[in-house]
Amino acid sequence: MTPEIGHFALALAFALALVQSVLPLVGANRGNLLWMHSARTTSIGQFILVGVAFGALMRSFIVSDFTVLNVASNSHSLKPMLYKIAGTWGSHEGSLLLWVLILTLFGAAVSLFGSNIPSSLKARTLAVQAWISVGFLSFMLFTSNPFTRVFPPPTDGNDLNPLLQDVGLALHPPFLYLGYVGFSIVFSFAVAALLEGRVDAAWARWVRPWTLAAWICLTAGIVLGSWWAYYELGWGGWWFWDPVENVSFMPWLLGTALLHSAIVTEKRDAFKSWTILLAILTFSLSLLGTFVVRSGLLTSVHAFAVDPERGLYILALLALSIGGSLALYAWRAPMMEAGGIFKPISREAGLLVNNLILTTATGTVLFGTLYPLFLEAITGDKISVGAPFFNATFVPMMLPLVLFMGVGPFLSWKRADLAGVYQRLKYVALASIIATPIVWYIQKGGPLLAHFSIMLATWLLLATLREWGIRIRLFEAPISETLRRARNLPRASHGMTMAHAGLAIAMLGMIGSSAWKSEEIVFVAPGTTIEIAGFDVTFSGVERVRGPNYLADRGTLAVSRNGQSIDTLRPERRYYPIADSTTTESAIRSTLAGDLYASISEPATENAEQSDAWTLRILYEPLVNFIWLGSSLLIIGGALSLSDRRLRVGAPKRTSASSAPSTQAEKA
Template sequence: MTPEFGHFALALALALALVQSVLPILGAARGNLKWMRSARALSVAQLLFVGLAFAALMRAFVVSDFTVLNVAENSHSLKPMLYKVAATWGSHEGSLLLWVLILTAFGAAVSFFGSNIPEPLKARTLSVQAWISVGFLSFMLLTSNPFERLFPPPIDGNDLNPLLQDVGLAMHPPLLYLGYVGFSIVFSFAVAALLEGRIDTAWARWVRPWTLAAWMSLTAGIALGSWWAYYELGWGGWWFWDPVENVSFMPWLLGTALLHSAIVTEKRDAFKSWTILLAILTFSLSLLGTFVVRSGLLTSVHAFAVDPERGLYILMLLALSIGGSLALFAWRAPMMEAGGLFKPVSREAGLLVNNLILAAATGTVLFGTLYPLFLEAVTGDKISVGPPFFNASFIPMMLPLVFVMGLGPYLSWKRADLAGVFQRLRFVAILSVLGVLAIWYMTMGGPVLAYLSILLAIWLFLATLREWALRIRLFDVPFKEALRRARNLPRATHGMTMAHAGLAVAMFGFVGSSAWKSEQVVFVGPGSNIFIAGFDVTFEGVQRLSGPNYFADRGTLVVRRDGEIVTMLYPERRTFPVAQSSTTESAIRSTLAGDLYASIAQPASEDAEESGAWTLRILYEPLVNFIWIGSFMLVLGGGLSLSDRRLRVGAPRRRTIDATTSVPAE
């Protein structure tokens, strides 16, 4: 009966969402406080019932209830418990249920932690959030029921996709969805503000923590997915411009722009319309990603290929949500006051350049992702847009952004002295040039773009540290006084420093692992030697091992340098009999200088056990671990900013609305 209970809980959640989508917003329009406050109880109740449904589905996976079609298709009785739990969101239906759970959790969080938000704005925000819930709950109940029964049940299930049976990927979807869906509450705040007819500095302060939380989660989710692809897929890369990677990257780019734009709205009461538009477009790209992945339009390592009926339903939701919100924006935005004025050389102008570059970069990725789909739909021709296009168009566009990021924190609001800024940065520029010359001397080879990227990464890192040092007057006052000043700095300042420095660190990894990577793909047998990046690698053969629901062919590699054994590597090729598929388990020797990376592929001959011949891929990836260190610094910087007391306390009370700062409410 547990599956039926979960299905019934989803139906009740839909009924609550329907009420929440109407009653609070009517209360805001009529000034009925009780109707407005009903949003809190309704959002919490909706979370409760969706949570019960999710728990019911998880229980079905844990106990291997193969009378549930979803469990039979995505689990197996021999699967380790961790992956039984992770299989709850490993299918189309389960991941959709996780999406709705996070969606309702954000609504309930606003009702609990938004005590300083005016009741009319909170009521409108939670009603808009409920509109989204209605769309996805109805989609799930009508086309993607996670509790559909299967009779007669099989003795064992079909097993989860072996590629998904990994700790990294078990955590990747929840973090990614926290980012995707987290932007839904920012979208709801934006639509509610348009309905109310008021966007001001207080609104921007209320929105910033939710934007930051979503951005942090999306950053962590993308980084974890990239790390998984690096060590699990056996390709020796961390980013492939896969369409499904792109649809998660685009909301991150616009979310980054939104984060900086909201700061200008909060500090200077400017960029109001632009901030609202970014909030709408960021979540719209999250919805677009959902449609592209779940409609069956794309074939990807981690895309869900589903039927056109589901894709059509999501397309309708997409048209209603994006079309409706953009139409509302077109109606309301011209009536908003422009806000604070600023000179072309100012912090506002620097953040505007930041936003424009990020928006243009998002458009480039969007074009490269969707153009092949449109071309095939119109002409029937199939083309592939891959790394060469994105590397040639996206990377040169982002390099000026890195330069502006180093410069921006030195600019003052409203009007800045550019000559004075460059005076403070002259030693940073000199050290950056000396640093890239030293790298050129050590490598003596590589693309010009790689050296330019390294130059800008050093510039950003040193400029960021220099700006932080100036704030605490490091080397200008006694060290104890500098420490006191550092402790008294707002956490958001520390967070900005950490995030900007983290991007610079990640850039070292991006460039090093791309421009100076060494790779060999060879056929090997016992005793074969491979020389790569100063290492002497000996292949000693393969042995067969057994796992809980797979068997593995494990290779043994002896790695020497200057005749001394450095390490042993054990790459595996795992075969899952139930799923009838194989995966690669790479073996990696990691250091800050770089990774020695090995994976084995299918045997080079049909009778591998007799010939002992295998295909060995071995790479040396310089500086690649700086990617994960930089990503961690980005997330940590976001966390420091989110913990800032000013964001926890929230915005001050709004001033009385007057005719010059508002437009009529709905």
């Protein structure tokens, strides 16, 4: 009965979405306050109903109800409870239901917490949000029902993909979808503003917190996925430029540009049409990612390779959403006022350069991701565009951005004094230059680009700390005054400092683990010793162990340095009988200086229990943990900025003259 309740709840949510997509919009056009306020009830109702459906599916997984096809295909009675729950969103249908749940969550959140948003703008925004809900609820009800029954039910399930049975992958999709789908509300705000014909500083203030919330979640989702790939897949890398990785990275790049562009719109009433366009394109790339992973175009551990007919449905939604919003933008954008004027040397100009670099980088990743697909569709030829292309194009493009990030916070609005900026940053520049030969000496050479990148990362870190120090008069005032200034500094300022510093620290980890990584892939028998990065690693053999739903061959590696034992590593090779699949569980000795990483794969003979020789991969990755440390600071910095009270209250008031029509409409 529970699956039927879930299915019925989805049908009711679809009906509410249809009402919400029309009634508030008509109410806003006619000035009918009651119709406009109906969006609050319907958006909250949608969220509750989709939540009921999601809860019904989750219960089916928890109790192993194998009469539900989705459960039978993606779960097993022996699977640990955490992965039974994670199985709720581990399939095409389940992940789509999570997608819609988050979509309705953001609509309900705007209804509940958007009390300072004018009624007409809120009504139009929630109506646009409902348009998206109608598209995805209809897709789920007509082509991807998560509650389809199977009779007779199987005795047991087929199990979830073993690669997805991991804590990192249990958390990765919800955060990624919160980011993906979070940009839908920003898209809805943008389309609503175009329908209303008005974008100003107040609109930008209302949009910023939702943009920031989506950006934080998307950052967390990408980082969790990267961390999972690093320790789970057994190859020791944290980014592979996989097409499905790219389709989550592109909205992040444009979302970062949008975040900075909205600041200019709020502070200086400039970049208005550009901010609207970025909001449309950011969510469009989120929809593109949804299409790519569900269309069968790609085969990836991240992808739901389903039949192409479902992909055509999403493609139609994609065309309507992107095509319709861009057509509306082309019609309305030329009517927007230009906004604030600024000089070529100013903070506005610096943020404009930031936006241009990020959008160009996004275009580069988009080209590298889609070109093989277009080529195969046109000529039938299959090619692979991987790390060499992106490293040669994307990485050099982003290095100037790091340079501008260090300078930007020192620039004034409208017009900046370069001489003053130079005086404040000259010692930062000198320290960054000095750091380069020091790293060269420590690492005994290495790629020239890596040393240049280290210099820029050091520059960004020191410049960020310098700007924060100036704000609180660090070392220039009594400690009591410095602490008072630090306490009174807006949280958004602390958040910006933490996020920029986090990016610099993450860069150090990316550079160190890529440029100076040591790797050995060897065939070992018990007693074999491998020397790597000053460590002696001795292979002691393999034992067979049993897990809840798998069998594992667990290796033992004794790690020593200069004759002294320092650690024991136990990598595993797991076999899941139900899924008939094998995974690699790496063993990692982590320090701030770097990771010693080990994984075992193929035995020398077909019978693993009788084999004494194994294929062993040993890596040493310098500074790799700086990636997770810096990424955590990015997320915390974003959350700190989001907690700034100024983003929740005190939005700029619209001028009475321009708001008069809206006021009269509401009174009508």
